[in-house]
Amino acid sequence: MKHTGNIKFSLRELFTGLLLFVLTSVGAQNDQLFEEGNKLYNEGAYQEAIQRYKKISESGMHSPELYFNMGNAYYKINEIAPSILYYEKALVLDPEDEDVRVNLAYARNMTIDAIEEMPQTGISKLVNGIIGTLDYRMWSYLAIGAMFLFVTLFIAYYFAYAQGRKRLLFAGSGVSLLLSLVCLLFAFQQRTLLSQRNPAIVFAQETTVKSEPNLGSEEIFRLHEGTKVFILDTLNNWKKIRLSDGKEGWLPEDELRVVKDF
Template sequence: MKTKITYLLFVLISSFSFVFGQENTTAFEAANKAYNDGNFPEAITQYKAILKTGKHSAAIYYNLGNAYYKSNEIGSSIYYFEKALQLSPNDEDIINNLAFAKNMTIDAIEPLPKTQLSKFVNRITNTFTYNQWAWMAIIFGFLCVISFLLYQFSYETLKKRIYFLISFIAFLFILGSVAIAYQQYGKAQADRPAIVFAKETAVKAEPNLRSDEVFVLHEGTKVQVLDTVDNWKKIQLIDGKIGWIIAEDVNEL
């Protein structure tokens, strides 16, 4: 399993000095030293001390994930790798180490099958964030206005047709971009991923201990939180199964 701790120690330390301040830089150095010495509990304590100051980075979460993995705490390891991935979604080291950690989990849950059309639509809509789609709508808006003005002030028939066509196409792209941005925003607002931290936990049909057990989950499984009632969370798996789990058994990302 790749660790990249030594790399982070020498390459990122200067950025820590600038962004996080001398105190957090010292804690980061101490955490890296503890990790390299094999003192993983101390490394975890030091990394978490930095997080408590309100300073967050993919590097800290990544190193925490590695430290927990070395400590054989798979749930915590996956949790912090997922946190790192939220801040740096294209980092290959994070993706690879998260895959290693997930291979250590017990639950093998297959996602619901998707149609080719659904996969194609998802590829298109997930290309950009909702903010980026909104900016694209603005850009297409400018293009639409400029093309329409050129259409109005052009005297040649061919040019008028071209400008009108460009304006019309840009208008369609505006509608599409706004629709996708709105859909992506709603999806982001509803997204509440969480990681199971309990070694084993029973998922109930209702939010109480007397209800029937519908299935069992184990440490490290990723779920989607749908609702919260008292000390219970309603969760959904990627295969569509739904149930209620004790809130303390999962940590939301």
């Protein structure tokens, strides 16, 4: 029995070592491809650089630096839709990267469609602005911290003897509980908005948005390559999309590229 157990343990160690070797090899290979891609980019060989970058993403490795460089390479060869797609991917991984935002703005200026954001009411704009100051993780951490403060203050209130101090601790615990609930609500609201926003980029040079998911339905409006849309639903080979200005319709699936596909 001991002999059998030793064999199993050895096989497990062998498998773990093999897995680590494979991961290390893949990582080293991707580092080399990234350096080669950067060298080719600096030499002006943008197509060749893109090929190196694509091999990295196809291996399952994703990073904002990789997608930023891919966006730059596509922009250099005037392929605006792929350029915008990879800038958007970089922003998903690092929303605070100012360089990506600046280059994305340049790429968007090359598109035909001018889509305006749907106007918000004063209260809605104020609330969304407050919620948008932090991501849902930070709001969650604040909710946990405020709840911890509530528990601490409530325990102190329970053991306090002076009436003035008890009132102060009770009021503080109540404020902490309310703050925790508000932060939790903000976290939930932002997480919901993020899950509902499934961005995609139009890759067709020009496409017709239909009222229903079939070619014989009415044309609503037209879009051009590089335009950002949000996918609402899928039916067969069609995607229901919404623009930032609130317009909705259906597009063939093969005319779009999803941003969050990793």
